[in-house]
Amino acid sequence: DVVMTQSPLSLPVTLGQPASISCRSSQSLVHSDGNTYLHWFQQRPGQPPRRLIYKVSNRDSGVPDRFSGSGSGTDFTLKISRVEAEDLGVYYCMQGTQWPQTFGQGTKLEIK
């Protein structure tokens, strides 16, 4: 199975400041069809997950442009340009290139 490793696991941030989460996969996530199926999800307290970014860098509809995704191969990053209070929660990366699909452990974004 592809192991997804996120860092940090806890991220205290100051409102208005940037934040960055790293996600590394144990194998390349480039699919034979040429796509890289690396996605990012946000889960606010008490809520179901919500996808923010799909295929590395594509923002989902309604996602603020302060969220961005980048990376390639085995190394990926989610960035928040200026953290807002509503960004509190846990962030997960997920690979959908190989079966089984696997999630990272999650990174808890906490407001300082």
Add this chain to the structure above:
Amino acid sequence: EVQLVESGGGLVQPGGSLRLSCAASGFTFSTYNMNWVRQAPGRGLEWVAFITSAAATVSTVYYAESVKGRFTISRDNAKNSLYLQMNSLRADDTAVYYCATTFRSSSNFWGQGTLVTVSS
């Protein structure tokens, strides 16, 4: 409005069975590949099962190793519904179970989840 509504969760004894349902509305359910994802209390997300859409040339299902041979994913496109038959349940199957559309496409929807508790 897109909606996915899970039902069928509850308390079950170890070794027992449950059938979860996910009712879809607001989108063309039959054209979407579908997933079940679970989350144990206080833990992270775990993908459970996947099934292809009605458009697939060959219907394909995939399972996490932890549920293979015990869980069965299925769908009824006429009823806009997704199912998860869970047999031989264990304590470590205790979780909130979410249905979600395919993660590969430009749109992705999740339900609110249904809680399954396996305990004697």
